[in-house]
Amino acid sequence: MRKYSIFALAREAMRQHKGWEEQWGSPEPKSSYDVIIIGAGGHGLGTAYYLAKEHGIRNIAVLEKSWLGGGNTGRNTTVIRSNYLYDESAGLYNHALNMWDNLSQDINYNVMYSARGVMMVAHNVHDVQVLKRHVHANRLNGVQNEWLSPQEAKEFCPPLNISKSCRYPIMGAALQRKGGTARHDAVAWGYARAASDLGVDIIQNCEVTGIRRAADGSVAGVETGKGFIGAKKVGVVAAGNTSHIMQMADVRMPLESFPLQALVSEPLKPIFPCVVMSNSVHTYISQSDKGELVIGAGTDQYTSYAPNGSLHITNHNLEAICELFPIFSRVKMMRTWAGTVDVTPDRSPILAKTPVKGLYVNCGWGTGGFKATPGSAHVFAHTIANDAPHKINEFFTLERFKTGRLVDESAAAAVAH
């Protein structure tokens, strides 16, 4: 793999950009691999990369039913933060947050991580109490988060309306300065390129349709559109389609799949410096480097695999934006879309071994797993390589729904992504 650098850019500029190589290979599948990862989103590609880089396993395939990064990874609104409530979450999400710092250098791909700050605004006494509780819990865990007065919030984000006479006045805000955004596609492409360079086979247009088991019940491989492919270890990293795939191995999951929509405006000059989220008015917003306002809210109410969702959700979302930022009331919206998100009962992910030997699952990230991509991939690779969880993900088991040891982040997850 030829390294990307300012010199490479200059060299290619001199010869009309004719020397760029393909970023990853498109091999035909071999008859078997040491490890198969199902799903080429950020988490799946990252898992393959860390398996190859840190655990010396090079004989790996990532199977993707359509194109890599075309699932939720390429559809998300890229909010990155780690200010969840519980100790278990602090460990997992902060591990990921710290990895964003050097991710671009590590995979030699500019993922455009921008620590522009994530601010959650409070509109009533309950919001103030809840957000302050988060600030305190986070700080005890060494997770950055601070409380701002309305004036301080406005200084940090000038478009904010802090007038006392508006319908939902802002009573303060919790700010995580290290939170921010990154380029979603670049995360998938960068991991794909780096993994491919270490010998990982990324096989697109290859849907997994069955999981074959050996006589002792352990995993023997997968049936695909391109035939049977053998592997003693299979990691399922398929977001909204996880229940469907786990059913192929007779494992029933505590998951429901919902449409989650987002939208972007026409491009504007830089006007919005950070990410603002409001749980009460129910919306969040940031501005991409292309200038579009990136806007999202909650899922649709019904479960579905159709990535559409209903129009009234968009409507409600934009009403909330106009309420918080009247200056955007005449901005035109350019595109809306949806993904299929896999939601657990406690809104925390599952990163674990399963009752089937050799079958591992990384799912349940629901509406908010992009932020965790590097950390999740890193500890999941550890789990597969060692057939045992890393200390950081040992709480995020499948069994917790039996034992009752939930990591209940439904409050921290609300509108927030």
Next chain:
Amino acid sequence: MLYIRCPYCEEYRPEIEFRHAGEAHIVRPTNMAEISADEMEEFLFIRENKRGIIFERWRHIHGCGRFFNCVRDAVTDQIIMTYKSGEPKPSDAEIEKAILALKEEQA
């Protein structure tokens, strides 16, 4: 936006009149204190979440206020039929028939 027929009001109304209420035909155990952890997990948390024909509950919250059940294709979002709560789960044959009827209606 889904367009849903309330089997009590016997009318098609837009989705905003309704509240989704999760998977249908999950029976609440009557001996809650005695059941095993497995059974409790199954009741509380495990969901079919099928990529195909699903059974779900809706409540006509801005109408008659009543709960009812619905058969929908979770891949296309097409609603195949709705029926009153307490009525038996439609059989594969009944669903097949309803799908054919819908196709004829559209043709």
